[in-house]
Amino acid sequence: MTTEPALAAVDDDAAPLTHHQLRELYTLMAAVRHLDTSAVAWQRQGIIPGYAPELGQEAAQVGSGYAVDRTRDFVFPTYREMGVARAMGVDMVGYMSTHKATWHGGMYNPLESRFAPIQAVVAGSVLHAVGWAHGQTLSGAPDMGVAMTYFGDGASSQGDVHEAMNFAAVMNAPVIFFIQNNGWAISVPTDRQVAGGSVAARAAGYGIPSLQIDGNDVVAVYEATRSAFAHCRAGNGPVVIEAMTYRRGPHSTADDPGRYRTLEEERLDAGGDPLERFKQRLLAEGVADEAFFAAAQRAAEEEEEAIRAGIADLGPRPGSEMFSLVFQEPTPALQSQATAWREESEHV
Amino acid sequence: MAEISFPLPDLGEGLIEATVLDWLVEPGQQVERNQPIVELETTKSALELPSPQAGKVVRIHGAPGDTINVGEPLIVFEVPDDTAGIVGTVPKDEAPKRRVRLSAVLDED
Amino acid sequence: MSETTTTVRSIGDSTDTGASDVQQMSMQQALNRALDEVLAENPKTVIFGEDCGRLGGVFRITDGLQAKHGEERVFDTPLAESGILGMSVGLAMAGFHPIPEVQFDGFAYPAINQIVCQIARMNYRSRGTLPMPITLRVPSFGGIRAPEHHGESLEALFAHVPGLKVVSPSNPHDAYHLLKYAATRPDPVIFMEPKSRYWQKGPVDVAHAAHGQATHDAGVDDGGSLTGARVVRDGRHLTLVAWGAMVSRCLQVAELAAEDGIDVEVLDLRWLKPIDAEALARSVGKTRRAVVVHEAPLTSGLGAEVAQLITQSCFETLKAPVERITGFDVPYPSGDLEDEYIPNIDRILFGIQRVLEYRRG
Numbered sequence: 031m032t033t034e035p036a037l038a039a040v041d042d043d044a045a046p047l048t049h050h051q052l053r054e055l056y057t058l059m060a061a062v063r064h065l066d067t068s069a070v071a072w073q074r075q076g077i078i079p080g081y082a083p084e085l086g087q088e089a090a091q092v093g094s095g096y097a098v099d100r101t102r103d104f105v106f107p108t109y110r111e112m113g114v115a116r117a118m119g120v121d122m123v124g125y126m127s128t129h130k131a132t133w134h135g136g137m138y139n140p141l142e143s144r145f146a147p148i149q150a151v152v153a154g155s156v157l158h159a160v161g162w163a164h165g166q167t168l169s170g171a172p173d174m175g176v177a178m179t180y181f182g183d184g185a186s187s188q189g190d191v192h193e194a195m196n197f198a199a200v201m202n203a204p205v206i207f208f209i210q211n212n213g214w215a216i217s218v219p220t221d222r223q224v225a226g227g228s229v230a231a232r233a234a235g236y237g238i239p240s241l242q243i244d245g246n247d248v249v250a251v252y253e254a255t256r257s258a259f260a261h262c263r264a265g266n267g268p269v270v271i272e273a274m275t276y277r278r279g280p281h282s283t284a285d286d287p288g289r290y291r292t293l294e295e296e297r298l299d300a301g302g303d304p305l306e307r308f309k310q311r312l313l314a315e316g317v318a319d320e321a322f323f324a325a326a327q328r329a330a331e332e333e334e335e336a337i338r339a340g341i342a343d344l345g346p347r348p349g350s351e352m353f354s355l356v357f358q359e360p361t362p363a364l365q366s367q368a369t370a371w372r373e374e375s376e377h378v
Numbered sequence: 379m380a381e382i383s384f385p386l387p388d389l390g391e392g393l394i395e396a397t398v399l400d401w402l403v404e405p406g407q408q409v410e411r412n413q414p415i416v417e418l419e420t421t422k423s424a425l426e427l428p429s430p431q432a433g434k435v436v437r438i439h440g441a442p443g444d445t446i447n448v449g450e451p452l453i454v455f456e457v458p459d460d461t462a463g464i465v466g467t468v469p470k471d472e473a474p475k476r477r478v479r480l481s482a483v484l485d486e487d
Numbered sequence: 488m489s490e491t492t493t494t495v496r497s498i499g500d501s502t503d504t505g506a507s508d509v510q511q512m513s514m515q516q517a518l519n520r521a522l523d524e525v526l527a528e529n530p531k532t533v534i535f536g537e538d539c540g541r542l543g544g545v546f547r548i549t550d551g552l553q554a555k556h557g558e559e560r561v562f563d564t565p566l567a568e569s570g571i572l573g574m575s576v577g578l579a580m581a582g583f584h585p586i587p588e589v590q591f592d593g594f595a596y597p598a599i600n601q602i603v604c605q606i607a608r609m610n611y612r613s614r615g616t617l618p619m620p621i622t623l624r625v626p627s628f629g630g631i632r633a634p635e636h637h638g639e640s641l642e643a644l645f646a647h648v649p650g651l652k653v654v655s656p657s658n659p660h661d662a663y664h665l666l667k668y669a670a671t672r673p674d675p676v677i678f679m680e681p682k683s684r685y686w687q688k689g690p691v692d693v694a695h696a697a698h699g700q701a702t703h704d705a706g707v708d709d710g711g712s713l714t715g716a717r718v719v720r721d722g723r724h725l726t727l728v729a730w731g732a733m734v735s736r737c738l739q740v741a742e743l744a745a746e747d748g749i750d751v752e753v754l755d756l757r758w759l760k761p762i763d764a765e766a767l768a769r770s771v772g773k774t775r776r777a778v779v780v781h782e783a784p785l786t787s788g789l790g791a792e793v794a795q796l797i798t799q800s801c802f803e804t805l806k807a808p809v810e811r812i813t814g815f816d817v818p819y820p821s822g823d824l825e826d827e828y829i830p831n832i833d834r835i836l837f838g839i840q841r842v843l844e845y846r847r848g
Binding site: 074216278279282285286287 | 408410411412428430431432464465466467
């Protein structure tokens, strides 16, 4: 006989979000929405060769990223966490540079940003989060940092995710598995991907408490993530959060969703637009007025212009970095290849 | 490049035609899937029709005020016939460029 | 220099007397057609992988196959490469001929355990009672400005594994015939598709090298069989050895070298395991100089294997050590630096020059 493990009630006295925080969340979501849709336009204009949109996942990303304590926590993203990066204050030119094809992983400093390099392998970094989290346990610091690893319904099929959850539970590691279940892994819907229909449901098998939440409700996402951080920080081990959301856009700018889903299905399945939902709530609760929303939109547009200018100005990295960044201690063979490259290529 | 033509869809409940109120896109424009492309009026309501796909608009059919029957052409998109797939770009076959000349005295043996 | 007639060998100017049916198509179309025919001809063939079904694959290689052959024979799997390859083993044991797809080269890494420890060994382990007729399609190599892990060259890794065969076509004709051939073999074949060449059209003689006769037939006009290398350009002074997307680059280099009076032969290796050592010996035995070109990193790359085979057969007559022009010993770079990494025309010309001016003693 097993019982569903529960989240330790360590977050009971957490204060509700202030009006200022609620407005800040909206401002972040508006910035992310505008940057995301703009990045698709950049690709159409030839500014960047490709992009993986997160349209529709703003609440899941901003709400969770907002709960991170950047002085001690560490986040392990995939390639579709632009909203998390923005909420955490990652340098967005550095972030977007990976889509400019400047440098795999992006140009921001992951150590300073508390945001690991952009990861192209689905589930590639889930075990890294467990390792980092166990490192917190081993170092025994009183103000323990927590790892949060992002992955999707598609990645949950990878064996590494099982290994990561099992390790984390066995080692009682302070790690949050944050799943954005956005309904689609490229062309494959969740019901053809996730047996049983829920990634969160698997947590019980590992004895890990889990929360399945409305991933399009930014406040619900924030509060769940904050509770999970408190649970982990108090030494209670890992938490699984499954944020139910929807990938409203294509998998990437080269994808054509018309091949596998109709507009009608999108309309029915996507649910309410998380940005619009939050706006209506703020209006209804008197937290913000139309002037605020207009200002948030203006700020988003100014921010996007600055990032676009930064991306457009971003020249290619010197080719010498191909060689100098392979090792901390380069080998003679590699150095001689670098010399040959310098002599024989028309290099950048 | 290939062209894809989209007919006016059945806007529901057995309607057989719609009147163009206003086009929101024009030929030559790049549109995204789901972007509103045209305002239409039926006997029941006015509505915005979202783009069925991303692509460049080649032609639009019907000026404001014109009536279009369900199944008749509404909009034509241009799509590349050699898309890159899910990521990346299709490399262009370019004329080779060189800096290096070969200078060899070959033994004719 | 004596006068020579340069012959670029192409499909279509066949010396074969059999009927030919030459059609223009891209490699993507050629591969799609080959899979369609294999499905039609062998009811035990099944195709699966990530997005292979309804979407038709991210490169559209399986486009339309699910609609035509049904969801039981062409299907999407959950997103797990180790699962895809591990399941292939079981399907093969059950008498099927699986043609799994790994969506991108770099995603073969998560499946290495199943490929190396299981697929490659099951025939041996079972003393020949459980053959592994698995054709693993891997969109491979770089050149398309893709994200990380979407531009890897794993041929040396695969070729090093006992029990695997490895092949990579360079043009639509070979893609069509080699895939049909590989997909009817009783052993596992890693089929490396040069993704930067998916869209260029070329002539495909679909009548030629008919299914079932491939093994010993003259598969193509130069007399090479589907199991061997192919001379794609005749030359007298030097042999460029390449495979995949580097073949077309080497053909460009050969044209440029001709401007300088150097007559370069281009040998498309095609099979990377087993390597056609006889073709290497024939070609370099004639030209006495060789440069091998590949995208993969230099160290322990297949260029070393090719150089050794040439040395073994041509040591007495070689004019110079075999040169290797390759990618560098660095992780495959982001799009902005891609052209710095992939062997370019000048680097290949430099390599040719070094070989040409080499003097013994």
